[in-house]
Amino acid sequence: MSPEDQLKILKENAEDLIEEKELLEKLKAGRPLRVKLGVDPSRPDLHLGHAVVLRKLRQFQDLGHIVVLIIGDFTARIGDPSGRSKTRPMLSAEETKRNAISYQEQAFKILDKGKTELRFNSEWLDPLKFEDVIRLTSKYTVARMLERDDFEKRYKAGEPISIVELLYPIAQAYDSVSVRADVEMGGTDQKFNLLVGRKYQEEFGQSPQVVLTMPIIEGTDGTLKMSKSYENYIGLTDPPDEVYGKIMSIPDALMFKYARLLTNLDVEGAKKDIESSKLHPMEFKKSLAFEIVNWLYSQEDAKKAQDKFITTFSKKEIPDDIPEITAINGIKLTQFLKDIKAADSTSEAKRLITQNGVKINQDTIEDVMMTTNFKDGDILKVGKRKIYRIILGS
RNA sequence: GGAGAGAUGCCCGAGUGGCCAAUGGGGACGGACUGUAAAUCCGUUGGCGGAUCGCCUUCGAUGGUUCAAAUCCAUCUCUCUCCA
Numbered sequence: 001m002s003p004e005d006q007l008k009i010l011k012e013n014a015e016d017l018i019e020e021k022e023l024l025e026k027l028k029a030g031r032p033l034r035v036k037l038g039v040d041p042s043r044p045d046l047h048l049g050h051a052v053v054l055r056k057l058r059q060f061q062d063l064g065h066i067v068v069l070i071i072g073d074f075t076a077r078i079g080d081p082s083g084r085s086k087t088r089p090m091l092s093a094e095e096t097k098r099n100a101i102s103y104q105e106q107a108f109k110i111l112d113k114g115k116t117e118l119r120f121n122s123e124w125l126d127p128l129k130f131e132d133v134i135r136l137t138s139k140y141t142v143a144r145m146l147e148r149d150d151f152e153k154r155y156k157a158g159e160p161i162s163i164v165e166l167l168y169p170i171a172q173a174y175d176s177v178s179v180r181a182d183v184e185m186g187g188t189d190q191k192f193n194l195l196v197g198r199k200y201q202e203e204f205g206q207s208p209q210v211v212l213t214m215p216i217i218e219g220t221d222g223t224l225k226m227s228k229s230y231e232n233y234i235g236l237t238d239p240p241d242e243v244y245g246k247i248m249s250i251p252d253a254l255m256f257k258y259a260r261l262l263t264n265l266d267v268e269g270a271k272k273d274i275e276s277s278k279l280h281p282m283e284f285k286k287s288l289a290f291e292i293v294n295w296l297y298s299q300e301d302a303k304k305a306q307d308k309f310i311t312t313f314s315k316k317e318i319p320d321d322i323p324e325i326t327a328i329n330g331i332k333l334t335q336f337l338k339d340i341k342a343a344d345s346t347s348e349a350k351r352l353i354t355q356n357g358v359k360i361n362q363d364t365i366e367d368v369m370m371t372t373n374f375k376d377g378d379i380l381k382v383g384k385r386k387i388y389r390i391i392l393g394s
Numbered sequence: 395g396g397a398g399a400g401a402u403g404c405c406c407g408a409g410u411g412g413c414c415a416a417u418g419g420g421g422a423c424g425g426a427c428u429g430u431a432a433a434u435c436c437g438u439u440g441g442c443g444g445a446u447c448g449c450c451u452u453c454g455a456u457g458g459u460u461c462a463a464a465u466c467c468a469u470c471u472c473u474c475u476c477c478a
Contacts, residue, residue, distance in 0.1 A: 220431090221421070231404085231421075249431035282429045289430095313430060332444085348423085350445095351438060355424040369444055383424065384431065 003027035006063050010212070013261055014056070015188045018195070018211040026182050026210065033065040036181035036209070038121070038172055042076045044099035046106040047233035049226035052214045052261045053185055054110040060183075061115040068179050069107065071100045074122040075171060078164065106236045109296060124178040125171060136170050139203050140196070145169070148192040169193045173200035176209050183210040217261060222251035240293045244305035245385070247289035255285050263291040318379055318387060326393040333370045342382040357383045
């Protein structure tokens with residue numbers, strides 16, 4: 001494909017492309033580009049937010065380029081000492097390794113394994129001597145570091161910034177130097193770090209990497225960015241039903257963004273049809289949910305998830321495919337709900353009952369003190385989403 | 395090195411001796427309604443107990459004062475600001 005056509009595909013949906021001209025130049029050289037993505041193995045659970053970037057990387061691969069996936073094992077080992085931040089716990093070598101493997105497995109749901117070069121940054125960061133580190137830091141100033149958005153904000157707000165944090169962008173930049181990255185990708189929140197990489201590559205006599213960032217998507221709550229720590233994420237390994245349901249629970253306003261960044265659906269067409277009432281917003285969201293499950297799993301799984309969703313929530317019926325659970329009669333229902341993890345505590349079970357959230361075969365339970373008295377095959381419903389079929393045990 | 399501010403429930407943030415299991419917001423959960431686990435509205439949100447009552451644990455940590463402490467005192471840990 002011609003460099004111009006490639007460029008067109010690659011810049012689609014991108015937030016920043018610095019510099020477009022440079023990317024075109026690199027494409028024109030005709031060799032496979034080395035496209036870098038650095039990942040933090042302390043958080044091995046990938047979600048749709050990561051998928052946005054991974055999809056773009058996949059496009060690079062499909063155009064014949066190489067993805068260099070860097071596992072930040074060195075960085076993870078150091079951790080983040082800035083007290084409150086739980087985002088970067090210190091990890092042992094084994095944990096890091098385990099996480100790295102899990103990370104790869106998830107990433108290869110999207111990436112082409114054959115065109116991925118996997119590296120660990122301890123490879124080049126471990127051998128550095130303190131002298132080398134100081135040399136590296138001497139090429140950057142505090143003022144320039146503080147240009148980074150979140151540093152600036154935290155500094156002004158009087159929140160702590162650990163010196164280690166100032167070093168991370170430099171470490172990441174040195175990664176770029178070490179793997180001779182042509183392009184580095186990330187979310188827009190990574191823009192600053194990626195730019196530091198350019199500066200360092202120049203210092204080391206390399207041509208600066210092209211920085212390509214993708215939009216950050218908001219999580220299921222609709223406002224905060226998708227992140228594990230906000231519990232608003234849709235994980236790549238979430239089961240199909242869950243993925244489908246979570247997509248259905250995103251605010252309508254967000255569904256076009258998801259569709260644009262995560263599927264090949266015709267977003268503009270759908271928008272028009274919804275405005276002219278030819279297409280129901282819910283129908284579009286359903287096809288979005290379907291597409292995403294289809295992509296992460298299979299068409300069959302997507303179909304199943306969709307059917308289950310419709311019976312459970314649209315028709316409010318009991319789907320066929322529900323988990324079975326063994327029950328014993330004669331114990332307190334609250335205790336039972338806790339045992340089967342339908343509630344975290346007895347108090348919560350009690351609350352659910354009080355709030356009319358527990359049903360057995362369509363009958364709402366009102367007695368908090370009730371003792372279990374199931375019949376084989378009874379349907380137990382707890383809240384909106386938890387449905388079980390009772391199997392009587394002895 | 396000096397001066398000052400602060401640490402509260404999942405998160406943010408009130409509370410400066412009893413009425414505090416602790417206002418409010420966010421999140422989460424439940425219900426109603428619906429077009430969906432959208433939106434909106436209402437409610438719940440430490441744990442345990444045969445329970446509209448009682449018990450236990452919680453306000454950075456450890457001791458202390460008091461009939462009574464998140465609130466007062468001491469020591470400690472951590473964070474921030476200003477000055478040097």
